[in-house]
Amino acid sequence: MERHHVLGAETGELTVLGTTARALEPQELTEILAGAGFQTVEFHPGWDGLKFDGSEEWLLAVTR
Numbered sequence: 001m002e003r004h005h006v007l008g009a010e011t012g013e014l015t016v017l018g019t020t021a022r023a024l025e026p027q028e029l030t031e032i033l034a035g036a037g038f039q040t041v042e043f044h045p046g047w048d049g050l051k052f053d054g055s056e057e058w059l060l061a062v063t064r
Contacts, residue, residue: 029061038063 006015024032030041042062 026059026061033061033063040064 001020004017044060047060
């Protein structure tokens, strides 16, 4: 979970923005996607020849 606090320079208004990430194992993600109606799931280490960070912790899922 990440939180970013943005203070407006002119108005002094404080805005809080947040993001949350959830890590899933490929099998768990496949089950979730199947439950949503996707019949096939393919996992790839990158997209268009681009690797992520090389740590093998990130995968790209292509679903149909």
